[in-house]
Amino acid sequence: MxxxxxxxxxxxxxxxxVGAWFPGERVVFRGKDLFHELKDxxxxxxxxxxxxxxxxxxxxxxxxxxxxxxxxxxxxxRLWNNRVAALSGTVRSxxxxxxxxxxxxxxxxxxxxxxxxRAIDFLFRAQEQLDSGTELPxxxxxxxxxxxxxxxxxxxxxRRDERIDPLMALANNLGFAxxxxxxxxxxxxxxxxxDGLRLPMNIAVVAAGLAADQGLSRREYYKYMVLSFSVGMxxxxxxTYAKPExxxxxxxxxxxxxxxxxxxxxxxxxxxxxxEERQ
Amino acid sequence: MECxxxxxxxxxxxxxxxxxxxxxxxxxxxLPMEHxxxxxxxxxSCRTPVCQTLVALAQYSAGVALNWLQQNREALEAAANCxxxxxxxxxxxxxxxxxxxxxxxxxxxxxxxxxxxAHALEQREYGWRKYPFFSDGLILEDDPGPVTAQG
Numbered sequence: 507m508x509x510x511x512x513x514x515x516x517x518x519x520x521x522x523x524v525g526a527w528f529p530g531e532r533v534v535f536r537g538k539d540l541f542h543e544l545k546d547x548x549x550x551x552x553x554x555x556x557x558x559x560x561x562x563x564x565x566x567x568x569x570x571x572x573x574x575x576x577x578x579x580x581x582x583x584r585l586w587n588n589r590v591a592a593l594s595g596t597v598r599s600x601x602x603x604x605x606x607x608x609x610x611x612x613x614x615x616x617x618x619x620x621x622x623x624r625a626i627d628f629l630f631r632a633q634e635q636l637d638s639g640t641e642l643p644x645x646x647x648x649x650x651x652x653x654x655x656x657x658x659x660x661x662x663x664x665r666r667d668e669r670i671d672p673l674m675a676l677a678n679n680l681g682f683a684x685x686x687x688x689x690x691x692x693x694x695x696x697x698x699x700x701d702g703l704r705l706p707m708n709i710a711v712v713a714a715g716l717a718a719d720q721g722l723s724r725r726e727y728y729k730y731m732v733l734s735f736s737v738g739m740x741x742x743x744x745x746t747y748a749k750p751e752x753x754x755x756x757x758x759x760x761x762x763x764x765x766x767x768x769x770x771x772x773x774x775x776x777x778x779x780x781x782e783e784r785q
Numbered sequence: 786m787e788c789x790x791x792x793x794x795x796x797x798x799x800x801x802x803x804x805x806x807x808x809x810x811x812x813x814x815x816l817p818m819e820h821x822x823x824x825x826x827x828x829x830s831c832r833t834p835v836c837q838t839l840v841a842l843a844q845y846s847a848g849v850a851l852n853w854l855q856q857n858r859e860a861l862e863a864a865a866n867c868x869x870x871x872x873x874x875x876x877x878x879x880x881x882x883x884x885x886x887x888x889x890x891x892x893x894x895x896x897x898x899x900x901x902x903a904h905a906l907e908q909r910e911y912g913w914r915k916y917p918f919f920s921d922g923l924i925l926e927d928d929p930g931p932v933t934a935q936g
Contacts, residue, residue: 507828509829510827510829512827518919523925534929536927542932543929613814619814624811626812627812631810724812725812
């Protein structure tokens with residue numbers, strides 16, 4: 507057994523190249539002085555530097571910020587994660603708790619963070635197989651046979667994804683619309699449609715393809731996307747906070763069809779120990 | 786709890802499962818496990834409260850998991866190359882209580898709260914100045930040093 511060797515080695519000792527605060531003096535952020543070398547960085551630039559340790563140029567940052575803008579959570583409190591933010595506002599919880607919980611909920615399977623990481627993961631795995639000589643239809647068949655789906659293709663609720671055109675227009679303007687992975691994302695859609703499978707692409711695989719073309723790894727992409735829905739959540743929180751408390755989509759009892767255990771009668775009886783009547 | 790569902794009271798199956806856990810080929814928001822679930826990767830031997838809890842719960846359990854775990858603990862620890870943790874005992878108890886994995890997860894989260902609450906209450910009493918800051922515990926590998934306005 508390894509025992510506590512690792513813990514003992516780390517006792518009061520954390521070796522890092524991520525950064526440190528020198529109180530009242532300066533801050534080091536991944537080897538750079540925050541207030542001198544990074545003070546003019548955009549928030550998106552600093553986020554990506556924190557996530558990857560790499561500096562991205564102006565055009566790349568416009569793409570990454572555009573993905574966040576176009577793919578943010580729509581400010582509609584009926585959506586799953588936004589409902590959490592909206593409910594937190596309607597019960598007068600704090601914005602920090604509400605937005606944090608709503609972002610946690612966004613690590614969902616049918617939208618949000620899991621499709622994000624699974625979509626970029628599929629593109630990388632598919633590209634590896636293409637590089638080793640496997641044909642695209644075979645890759646697609648094998649993925650569907652194994653997992654019954656391909657993340658980034660097909661969409662619950664609405665068939666057409668209204669975000670693809672504006673995001674591709676932005677990518678086109680920036681000169682990022684012809685990268686290897688975004689082309690693969692569209693090629694997979696064509697192959698699916700050619701095969702009679704009505705699984706049009708959704709925004710998850712488009713954003714994943716564009717980010718992959720800029721060199722983000724699977725986990726870098728996932729971390730970059732974690733806070734992307736926050737903007738719409740704030741709007742939902744602000745909306746419910748400004749309106750009467752508890753008023754968001756209340757349900758009267760009559761609208762709930764209860765199917766559990768039947769009504770139970772609580773008999774009056776005597777507490778054998780104290781001889782007191784209890785209910 | 787998922788291990789219990791797969792392996793039941795089959796020691797050989799447990800040993801295989803611990804040594805070669807099923808791996809998800811695709812990336813996920815959750816990171817891969819770095820140690821067998823229910824075991825303590827930094828432990829040298831089974832801690833006294835873990836052993837005591839296992840013995841106590843096994844006495845009262847009408848199910849088979851806790852008793853089987855008690856009888857096979859050392860063999861499982863050898864396969865895992867680390868000692869049983871309290872989370873492993875909790876999983877066996879929830880199997881004996883006939884909870885589903887999802888129900889067990891919820892109950893486990895609830896039962897963890899008192900410990901977190903005790904820490905928060907204690908820290909509130911202490912005040913922020915007594916927060917363990919590890920003031921000399923951080924070693925920065927790539928400190929550029931003070932940078933001047935020109936630098």
